[in-house]
Amino acid sequence: MTFLLFIVSTLISFLVAKSTFISNWLTKWNSKFSAAEKELHKQKRALKQEQQQYSMIDDFAKYSKLQRKINAIDEQLEKCVNTKNPFWTVVLFNYGPKVVLSMVLLILTVYYRRTPLFKLPDFVDLSPFNNVISYPNERNFVSFHFWVMSCNVAARTIKIW
Template sequence: MESQSECYFNIPVLLISTIVSFLSVHSTIIEKPVFKWLNKQTGKERELQLQKLALKNEQSSLSMVDEFAKYSKLQRRINVIDRELEQIKGDKPTNSFVVQLGFTYGVKLVFALLLILLSLYYRYTPVLYLGDKISLTPFTNFICYPNDANYVSFYFWAMCCVTVARLI
């Protein structure tokens, strides 16, 4: 590395490391939309929900005491629809606790492995250069490893990004 007098940033490496570090900590940013998409209602579910809502509205207009037979008949139809909805929801694979847990930790594992691979790939690429005017004297080896003095390494930058992301 050649000596320079002013600061510079390696923008692509800086952005990649920051984004992957942040996503490795806050993987729910990806998990929530995926689970929402996987658990979206089917046409059959929407139709059953509409039927249930119509029956509930009709039932609310009746007096339970005066028209008990009609009220209980509507309640039985609502119960049948509830069972069908539970059956449909139970058939979805994403409702399994094991699937949800596996997906949650799988996403975290993917980002952790990606961060490790990027650390290996960019190990000799400095993220930024602080200039000759700034001295990192007691921590130079820790911040710069394996680069020259006053260069911030990928390792250190990723570690700082993960720490800040956890604090947020």
């Protein structure tokens, strides 16, 4: 049981510290273009290429007609973007994983506050810090909340992503 608790607490601590990686992935996944948006972008690209064939001064009528079509496509794309409700998706995807994982970690910390994760050998003496490391337990035991706090500090210090 304590080995599983040791692994789970370490993983969740690292995931909380590196939750920006998860939120960036979720944001990219959510902001993918739909089929209609892809088609509109394709039409806009084709109209832009066709518009580049004409001179703005010499072929003003054709050039402006294409520009009006491009503007209409831009308006449709703007409507598609506005329907996605970006404020809530940003809040949900940027802060959601961090809040959920932090709450799981908090619940585990409260529930297993008196559970020692492992015992340090007797020859290891961490004299000034023994009470902090093994707070509700006996000497040379590492408590759950100290381990979670140590994992969070280590995870925030390590620059992986």
